[in-house]
Amino acid sequence: MSRIAIVSAMHPELAAVLAWLPQTQKHTVAGREFVLGRWHGHDVVAVLSRIGKVAAATTATVLIERFDVRQVLFTGVAGGVAPLAQVGDVVVASAFMQHDMDASPLFPIYEVPLYGRSHFATDAVLTAELALAAKAALAQGVLDAADLTDMGMDNGQVNRTVQVHQGLIISGDRFVSTRLESQRLQQALPAALAVEMEGAAVAQVCHDYGVPFAAMRTISDRADDDAHADFLKFVDQVASRYSAAILDHFFTQRSR
Numbered sequence: 635m636s637r638i639a640i641v642s643a644m645h646p647e648l649a650a651v652l653a654w655l656p657q658t659q660k661h662t663v664a665g666r667e668f669v670l671g672r673w674h675g676h677d678v679v680a681v682l683s684r685i686g687k688v689a690a691a692t693t694a695t696v697l698i699e700r701f702d703v704r705q706v707l708f709t710g711v712a713g714g715v716a717p718l719a720q721v722g723d724v725v726v727a728s729a730f731m732q733h734d735m736d737a738s739p740l741f742p743i744y745e746v747p748l749y750g751r752s753h754f755a756t757d758a759v760l761t762a763e764l765a766l767a768a769k770a771a772l773a774q775g776v777l778d779a780a781d782l783t784d785m786g787m788d789n790g791q792v793n794r795t796v797q798v799h800q801g802l803i804i805s806g807d808r809f810v811s812t813r814l815e816s817q818r819l820q821q822a823l824p825a826a827l828a829v830e831m832e833g834a835a836v837a838q839v840c841h842d843y844g845v846p847f848a849a850m851r852t853i854s855d856r857a858d859d860d861a862h863a864d865f866l867k868f869v870d871q872v873a874s875r876y877s878a879a880i881l882d883h884f885f886t887q888r889s890r
């Protein structure tokens with residue numbers, strides 16, 4: 635039976651899923667706890683990768699080599715870089731790249747040396763399924779606009795409806811937490827919707843093994859001077875509600 639992996643970087647991003655996942659078995663490999671279970675009849679393995687590209691790549695490799703996963707889903711939070719990616723929105727990745735990869739002048743900036751590419755596309759079918767699940771979950775209201783207003787995170791847009799976007803997510807080993815850095819990223823990479831610290835690494839490992847990969851990130855902050863405070867509030871209070879609600883729709887859709 636084909637097993638699907640559910641990966642988040644940090645516990646608050648996956649807490650609701652881990653608390654809920656029934657009939658689990660746990661295995662520790664490389665210091666990470668891999669939780670095997672079933673979700674609406676599907677074999678899943680859930681794991682926390684820890685933060686950053688190396689930690690994420692190790693986790694993805696163990697999932698494929700030791701747990702024989704045939705598909706990988708990443709769910710977590712990210713900083714919004716494009717103006718449209720506001721706190722509370724969901725971004726489903728169509729591709730990833732590393733914004734801190736630079737082996738120039740030997741290779742063009744952003745290109746991963748010896749791969750001849752900077753972008754790693756996500757799997758089109760899996761991504762479409764995830765986007766559908768995200769839209770269905772948001773339509774049922776994972777988060778009220780009032781929740782964001784209560785947290786002081788509505789960016790002055792009271793009652794704005796949260797949205798699902800699809801596009802490029804950029805990854806790097808930096809928590810982007812100044813307006814200046816966020817603006818620089820936006821100018822250098824205008825297609826980028828959101829920034830985080832793991833996705834491009836998992837995308838590259840999945841590319842190497844030919845394993846389909848999809849990812850969704852809820853926007854926890856705007857990668858600006860308020861990013862740290864907004865991030866902390868969001869991960870604790872709402873991040874895993876999104877993961878649980880969207881994945882529940884995802885596995886329900888699959889069972890039909």
Ligand code: SAH
Nearest residue numbers: 643685711712713808809810829830831857
């Ligand atoms: N533990 C630290 C910060 C964690 S790093 C703290 O509590 O202060 C942030 C995590 O969320 C990473 O896993 C990354 O993928 C994601 N993330 C959210 N907002 C981000 C941003 N503005 N820049 C980079 N990564 C971000």
